[in-house]
Amino acid sequence: MGIVDKKWFKFACPKCETEEITAITDSGSQYGQSAHWSGIGARGFSFVSVSIGSEPDVESATCKACGGPATVQTDYGFGEPKWD
Ligand SMILES: [Zn+2]
Numbered sequence: 001m002g003i004v005d006k007k008w009f010k011f012a013c014p015k016c017e018t019e020e021i022t023a024i025t026d027s028g029s030q031y032g033q034s035a036h037w038s039g040i041g042a043r044g045f046s047f048v049s050v051s052i053g054s055e056p057d058v059e060s061a062t063c064k065a066c067g068g069p070a071t072v073q074t075d076y077g078f079g080e081p082k083w084d
Helices: none
Strands: 007-013 018-025 045-052 055-063 067-076
Touching: 007 055, 018 055, 045 067, 055 067
Parallel strands: none
Antiparallel strands: 007 018, 007 067, 045 055
């Protein structure tokens, strides 16, 4: 059915050369309900989350270690995506 049930986030700090990969799961749509995403978790980065419809996204992220700006990539898939 082509259901893609995970949205992946890759946080990266270019200064510390650290990165963290986390995924959220759409736990509602397989029952025909509206999407119910679990929260985004990132231990090493603080971030500002926004909602696009019912789907959470990350607007900006900050590295907790150095306080500098972090980059965020997102992708979809059952398994971890191949990041560019
Ligand atoms: Zn950093």
